[in-house]
Amino acid sequence: MVKEIQLRVSLKEEEISNILVVKSAIKLAINQDDISGVKVLRKSIDARKPKIIFNYKVAVFINEPVPESSEYTFNYSDVSNAKPVHIIGFGPAGMYAALRCIELGFKPIVLERGKNVQDRRRDLRAINQYHDVNENSNYCFGEGGAGTYSDGKLYTRSLKRGDVRRIFENLVYHGATDQILVDAHPHIGTNKLPKVVQNIRETILNYGGEIHFNTRVTDFIIKSNTINALVLNDAEEISVEKVILATGHSARDIFYLLHKKHIAIEAKSFAMGVRIEHPQHIIDSIQYHCSGDRHELLPAASYSLVQQVNGRGVYSFCMCPGGFIVPAATANGEVVVNGMSPSKRNNLYANSGIVVEIDVNNDLPKYEQFGALKGLEYQKNLEKLAFTSGGRSQVAPAQRLTDFVDGKLSNTLNESSYQPGLNSAPLHSLLPKLIGSRLRKGFAAFGEKMKGYYTQEANIVGVESRTSSPVSIPRTDTLEHPEITNLFPCGEGAGYAGGIISAAMDGERCAEAACETL
Incomplete structure (x- = not known):
């Protein structure tokens, strides 16, 4: 038998190693020996009054073993020869879009203007010590996006946009502490998140996806209201079928490019x-x-x-x-x-x-006078x-x-x-x-x-100044741009997310929408 209950634990009681078992037995009026284990489902701190209280939501296992595995599974299989989906940007939205493409049997090809997490560190040091900003590799641009080296807070109010728990479980699957599944305001930490990001990269590559760093999209080739190709680094041209645009709220060049090509954007x-x-x-x-x-x-x-x-x-x-x-x-x-x-x-x-x-x-x-770009200016x-x-x-x-x-x-x-x-x-x-x-x-x-x-x-x-994007990119109910049928605006940069978790959920949704039409 499993019972879910709420427990209140004082600061002094929190020092007792088996306090949750003791409190659970008292609340359920059972013997402590009948409790096989107590699994914490949620933990928060109430410090509104001088007497600080830890609030717990727990599952009490009574005379039955505590399961060790997660209820979530991530079915990744080889997609090396599958149809491609091109993803511009490798922040949370782009990463989760790529992972979801693999689950759905399609090959993600990620184009990231910045560097991988290890090489990014040199450019961050150059900003801090020498005041030199690399416009493609900095605290905002590069593998993992802005969150990688700026905290990794995971709190979100976007509970209706998708399966939040699934996003968290996938982070744990890729090396994050399982404490994020419990804390009311979960946080990975800027010293731990780079390794999680690296593990996500390795999953994508191991199952046949592609990730191209130092690859900046500088132009869209559009025919009959469809993006047929992308221009990379002002030189190489590649053909595309479906494009997920997940460039983040600081990719101003993308907003200028869309505006220049008269593709609808809006001030936000x-x-x-x-x-x-x-x-x-x-x-x-x-x-x-x-x-x-x-x-x-x-x-x-x-x-x-x-x-x-x-x-x-x-x-x-x-x-x-x-x-x-x-x-x-x-x-x-x-x-x-x-x-x-x-x-x-x-x-x-x-x-x-x-x-x-x-x-x-x-x-x-x-x-x-700047129209849709007035907030940006x-x-x-x-x-x-x-x-x-x-x-x-x-x-x-x-x-x-x-x-x-x-x-x-x-x-x-x-x-x-x-x-x-x-x-x-x-x-x-x-x-x-x-x-x-x-x-x-x-x-x-x-x-x-x-x-x-x-x-x-x-x-x-x-x-x-970079709390959110000052520009939004419209999309229809199919998550496509209303004027460009194979372009899927995604994440914070398009105005559909406000942090790591909501961006990740939007990345999954856009991947599902893009793959459904292939």
């Missing part, structure tokens, strides 16, 4: 702002109601904040406890910041994007402004939080995890009023919600 609302960094102990003390170090059983504390200011949402985005701020520019001449955390989340700092909603239909009248201009105010390198403009809200330049800045360095700049006056004034009111409100959050010990760093 997005968000921009800054990244805020606190010493982690401040966030721990606020969230865990402690004055010293947090308990060893508690993870680095996180937070989620939202406030309506003058008709627009101001909210936290991609919160990285125990993490680093990283340079996420995709071209020289711009500064973009993002966050990441290692698996243990054991760095001294906590950082998060704090961003403002931007309604492209009402907020950007001066950019109407606005985004670019702020990134150039950050580059200039930071000192014309990857040094980022920054300000103490209290000085930003008070409207004065910071004489000194706090220590930071951002490796290229910070330059004191008047972000309160540099940021457009649309963003800056709302951020200032938003931060004041957050300080009321989290006592201690509003502090001079926090820096804000600019700009956090």
Whole structure:
């Protein structure tokens, strides 16, 4: 017999090794000896009150063995000689599209502008140490996409878009810890995710798929509203039947290419702002109601904040406890910041994007001349402004939080995890009023919600601009572009996902749609 129950465990009880068995026996009114095992299905922490509680959903196995294997199987078979599906981009959407093609008996041919995870590291080091951005290999472009070297958070609200559990199980199949199947806010860590990504690559290659790195799609050859061929690196031309476009939210050249060829794209609302960094102990003390170090059983504390200011949402985005701020520019001449955390989340700092909603239909009248690209051009201009105010390198403009809200330049800045360095700049006056004034009111409100959050010990760093794509690519109910019958816009870059898991689910859906018509 198997019983699913909810358990509440105090912090002190959590220290007891067999506490789940003890609590399960009490709740079910049975003998502990009758319990063969307890499998954790879900775990979360309730720290709203000083007495911290661990909430568990568990399956209690009574007088029967605990199964070891997953209920999910992934039926990969050789597709070396099968019909091909071309996939542009090898982030989460592209990876899962390729894996799904193999399951369905079709050959994925992946075209990735960047490098594999191992070779990407050199280019990331060049950004951090020498401020040199490789436009094809950086924190956004390369094997695994932006998530590979910027955290690997797996939380998603897209529960209706597909089988979320299947996506998680496939990550475990490829080497991720099975803890992601349990945690309420799962996370792999930027130090662990590259190996998972490498394992996915090996699966695709071992079963007959192809992956071509350093291969940038520079043109589409279109005849009779159908893409017949792709031009690679401005030179080679290859024939195609079905194309899944999974290039991510930062592949601006693709948006420009589609616009140039009069293939329909649309301006999409997005968000921009800054990244805020606190010493982690401040966030721990606020969230865990402690004055010293947090308990060893508690993870680095996180937070989620939202406030309506003058008709627009101001909210936290991609919160990285125990993490680093990283340079996420995709071209020289711009500064973009993002966050990441290692698996243990054991760095001294906590950082998060704090961003403002931007309604492209009402907020950007001066950019109407750019049509569908108006949000993109606005985004670019702020990134150039950050580059200039930071000192014309990857040094980022920054300000103490209290000085930003008070409207004065910071004489000194706090220590930071951002490796290229910070330059004191008047972000309160540099940021457009649309963003800056709302951020200032938003931060004041957050300080009321989290006592201690509003502090001079926090820096804000600019700009956090790649929260999502400022452009969407329309598609029909068959997931094809309405004008190009064999083009399947996919993932974050097309406007149909907002993170690793939702992008992966969309990749699977697009693969199914493409394969169904072959």
